Amino acid sequence: MITETATTGASLAGAPVRRGPQPALRGRPLGARRQRRLLAWVFVAPLLVVNLLVVTGPGLASVYYSFTDWNGLGTPHFVGLSNYGEMLGSDAVGSALVHNVLWTLFFLVVPMTMGLVGAFLLSRLRRRQTFFRVLYFVPYVLATVVSAAVWRQLLDPDGGVGAALSTLGLPFLEGLGEVNFLGNPSLALGSVAFVNTWQWWGFLLVIFLASMQSVDPALYEAVRLDGAGPVREFWHITLPMIRPTLVFLGLMTIIWSFLVFDYVYVLTQGGPAGSTDVLSTVLYREAFQNQRHGYASAIAMLLSVISALTVLGYLALRRRLRWDV
Amino acid sequence: MSTLDQPTRARRHPQPVTWVILGVLALYAVGPLLVLAGNSLKSAREIDSNPLGFPQAWSWSNFAEAWERAHMGGALLNSAVIATATALGVAVIATTAAYAMTRLELPGGGAWILWLLVSSSLPIQLFLVPLVSWWSTLGLYNQPIGLIIIYWAVYSPFATLLVRAFLVGLPREYEEAARLDGAGELGVFARIVLPMIRPAVLTAALVAGLQSYNEFMLAVTFIQDRDLQPVALSLYSFQQGFTTDWSLVSAAGLIMALPVVVLFLTMQRRFIDGYVSRGIAV
Numbered sequence: 001m002i003t004e005t006a007t008t009g010a011s012l013a014g015a016p017v018r019r020g021p022q023p024a025l026r027g028r029p030l031g032a033r034r035q036r037r038l039l040a041w042v043f044v045a046p047l048l049v050v051n052l053l054v055v056t057g058p059g060l061a062s063v064y065y066s067f068t069d070w071n072g073l074g075t076p077h078f079v080g081l082s083n084y085g086e087m088l089g090s091d092a093v094g095s096a097l098v099h100n101v102l103w104t105l106f107f108l109v110v111p112m113t114m115g116l117v118g119a120f121l122l123s124r125l126r127r128r129q130t131f132f133r134v135l136y137f138v139p140y141v142l143a144t145v146v147s148a149a150v151w152r153q154l155l156d157p158d159g160g161v162g163a164a165l166s167t168l169g170l171p172f173l174e175g176l177g178e179v180n181f182l183g184n185p186s187l188a189l190g191s192v193a194f195v196n197t198w199q200w201w202g203f204l205l206v207i208f209l210a211s212m213q214s215v216d217p218a219l220y221e222a223v224r225l226d227g228a229g230p231v232r233e234f235w236h237i238t239l240p241m242i243r244p245t246l247v248f249l250g251l252m253t254i255i256w257s258f259l260v261f262d263y264v265y266v267l268t269q270g271g272p273a274g275s276t277d278v279l280s281t282v283l284y285r286e287a288f289q290n291q292r293h294g295y296a297s298a299i300a301m302l303l304s305v306i307s308a309l310t311v312l313g314y315l316a317l318r319r320r321l322r323w324d325v
Numbered sequence: 326m327s328t329l330d331q332p333t334r335a336r337r338h339p340q341p342v343t344w345v346i347l348g349v350l351a352l353y354a355v356g357p358l359l360v361l362a363g364n365s366l367k368s369a370r371e372i373d374s375n376p377l378g379f380p381q382a383w384s385w386s387n388f389a390e391a392w393e394r395a396h397m398g399g400a401l402l403n404s405a406v407i408a409t410a411t412a413l414g415v416a417v418i419a420t421t422a423a424y425a426m427t428r429l430e431l432p433g434g435g436a437w438i439l440w441l442l443v444s445s446s447l448p449i450q451l452f453l454v455p456l457v458s459w460w461s462t463l464g465l466y467n468q469p470i471g472l473i474i475i476y477w478a479v480y481s482p483f484a485t486l487l488v489r490a491f492l493v494g495l496p497r498e499y500e501e502a503a504r505l506d507g508a509g510e511l512g513v514f515a516r517i518v519l520p521m522i523r524p525a526v527l528t529a530a531l532v533a534g535l536q537s538y539n540e541f542m543l544a545v546t547f548i549q550d551r552d553l554q555p556v557a558l559s560l561y562s563f564q565q566g567f568t569t570d571w572s573l574v575s576a577a578g579l580i581m582a583l584p585v586v587v588l589f590l591t592m593q594r595r596f597i598d599g600y601v602s603r604g605i606a607v
Contacts, residue, residue: 032504033430039510040429043421044437047481050418054478055444058452058459065455072458118350121343134593135351138358141589141596142582143539145560149578150357152564153364153571159376202354203600210601259448262541266561280450287454288546300451307448 066297072287076294083298093299096277099189103278104257106193107200108250114197115204116246120234122205123212133209136202144199144262151195152267155181185275188268192276196263204249211245212238251314258306279303358582365391365575372572384572391563391576399552400559401580404538407469407555411476412534416526418477419484424514426485427492428500438486445482449542457546467549475547476537484529487602491525492518528599531592535585556581 066083070076087093122132139147154160157180166177181191219237228236239246261280264270270277270285279299287296364372365387366380375381392398425431426438456475457466465471495518503517519526541557548554554562560581564574589596 032510035510037430037432040425040431043425043429044431046418046477047422047485050474050478050481051444053459054456054475055447055452058455059447061455061459062451072454114350117346121347124343125347130593132347132351133597134590136354137593137597138586138589139354140600141535141539141585143557143560143585144541145557145564146578146582147357149560149564149574150361152569153376153575154357154360156376156571159373159571161377164377198353198357206597207601255446259450261450265545266541283450283454288457293454293458296454300448300454303448304451307446311446 062297062300065294066301068294070294070297071291072293073291079294083295084301086295087298087302092274092277092282093279093302095274096279096282099276099278100258100260102189103193103260104254106190107197107253107257110193111197111201111204112250112253114201115208116239118201118205119208119212120230120238122209123238124230129209133206136205138202139199140203140206142199144266147195147199148263148266151198152182155191155195157181157183182268183272185272188272189276192263192267195267196260207245207249208242211242215241247314247317251310254310255307258303258310361575361578361582364572365579367572369570369572376571387572387576388580391573392580394573395563395577396551396554396559397556397577397580400554400556401584403469403553404555404557407473407476408534408538410470410473411480411537412530414473414477415480415484415533416530418481419488419529420519420522420526422481422485423488423492424518426489428497428514428518429510438489441482441486445486449479453543453546460547466547467553469548469553472544472547472555473537475543476533476540479543480533480536484533487529487599488522488525490602491522495521524595528595528602531588531596532599535588535596538585 065076067078067080068076069079069083118136122129125132155162157163157178160181162176162179162181165173166175179187181187215238219241220233223233223237259280260278261284264276264278264281265284268276270281279302283296283299283303286292286299360377363378363380364376366383366385367375367387368382368384371381431437460466460471463471465474499517499521500513503513508516538555539557541561544555544558545561548558551559551562560574560577563577
């Protein structure tokens with residue numbers, strides 16, 4: 001099909017004027033322009049319609065509902081800022097926010113480091129790069145519910161990795177057999193983050209790798225002539241050169257960390273005793289279990305404001321430091 | 326020169342520690358999946374005594390039992406319908422919209438791109454709550470088509486940006502030539518441009534299809550009937566049961582993961598390119 005197009009195009013380009021009669025050709029631009037404008041709206045209509053119906057419309061409705069006592073069914077009554085007042089004074093929202101912040105810090109450090117180090121080592125291989133890249137990326141294409149099924153077994157206090165390690169006979173590992181990673185309030189949040197990391201870090205690695213592959217090899221040659229080892233190459237060449245990608249993924253990590261829902265909901269539902277509750281699970285519970293749609297909309301506003309502020313902060317930082325990202 | 330060349334070349338050979346770290350990371354990525362595969366073949370009794378090791382007696386009947394008890398057949402069919410409809414719909418929406426933005430006289434220019442960027446980064450939680458009642462009113466709640474329309478809306482902004490980036494880099498000579506030959510606008514789009522942008526459209530469709538197959542939050546919110554559930558939900562309810570049989574959960578998990586892993590391994594370059602552009606393009 002492509003070759004057919006190519007040959008038609010070539011023969012046409014050779015003799016464009018010979019065909020259509022002159023007056024028709026002169027008359028066409030205006031008609032064609034109008035036709036193109038009409039077609040443009042027809043072509044963009046599907047995107048516009050589904051977006052207004054699903055994203056923009058309900059999104060704006062959320063802004064309104066956040067000022068009401070709506071329960072999802074009856075008529076919403078305007079209640080001013082009382083949802084926001086309640087939200088700011090709520091212990092559940094406060095501790096969820098703390099969990100989101102901890103989650104963000106964890107994801108800015110652990111998966112980022114794994115992705116960076118893995119990508120750097122991989123970028124120095126000349127063979128087997130694709131092989132490793134595919135292996136590391138496999139968890140990312142799996143569904144949350146699949147990786148939850150995997151890790152609930154591995155973290156099981158009776159039959160999981162902890163139990164297996166405790167039978168090795170090493171004294172410092174013996175206690176692991178009784179650890180209930182997902183059921184212990186002080187460990188649950190870290191365990192959920194750990195499971196999410198398993199699925200997530202390969203995505204970071206693949207993007208870092210693509211970014212590192214576009215770095216000019218001559219830069220590495222230059223520092224090698226100065227006698228630099230891999231560690232200095234990483235700090236002085238790789239990190240500065242991939243900074244745009246690093247900053248962008250850091251930004252996305254922050255946004256996604258405040259929106260995290262799936263892993264918490266599937267693995268712990270926010271429990272035990274609210275120890276893994278994040279803003280999204282609190283929102284979900286208020287909306288669909290307690291039928292407090294107005295209050296849940298206020299939490300949605302908080303989430304959106306956090307996302308928006310993160311993006312604005314990024315843009316301001318970019319402008320101030322004059323990054324040409 | 327040769328004295329300078331030698332140490333350089335020597336360093337380009339990865340050191341053993343590189344292989345060790347890469348190997349440990351590979352084990353970390355794939356090991357848990359091997360445990361899943363192993364456990365799917367163990368009997369319920371064996372899994373208690375040997376939870377992580379190699380299966381002794383391979384009980385293939387786990388797959389039949391999991392298939393039956395987790396309602397995998399119907400759920401996989403539902404998921405296939407949802408993923409296919411999502412992929413096709415997103416491909417159509419994104420391709421036509423990107424074409425309008427780059428090739429047709431669409432007023433607005435850069436505002437469209439800003440709008441796409443904003444709506445692709447808006448949290449789903451922002452519109453989730455009102456959407457449930459809108460969908461109930463419209464009769465789309467608890468309907469596969471209702472979920473599919475949501476996926477179209479959620480996945481099309483990114484897909485549009487992806488196809489748009491491809492179109493921007495495409496020379497216009499063939500289109501101009503076809504127009505001079507008297508081809509109509511639809512003909513130019515369908516016969517000239519579409520064949521050329523097929524790789525980008527396919528990538529966008531694959532990524533959207535995969536995301537809809539794996540998606541959880543919207544599915545669990547909008548689908549209630551067990552008969553309509555996609556496989557993500559049936560696997561979820563199967564592992565929530567309070568006497569969890571891990572060998573059956575493993576078998577069900579493997580059944581859900583297998584189509585995706587096979588598809589990914591056969592088209593890994595296209596998938597990874599699609600995701601890389603997701604990480605960089607925006």
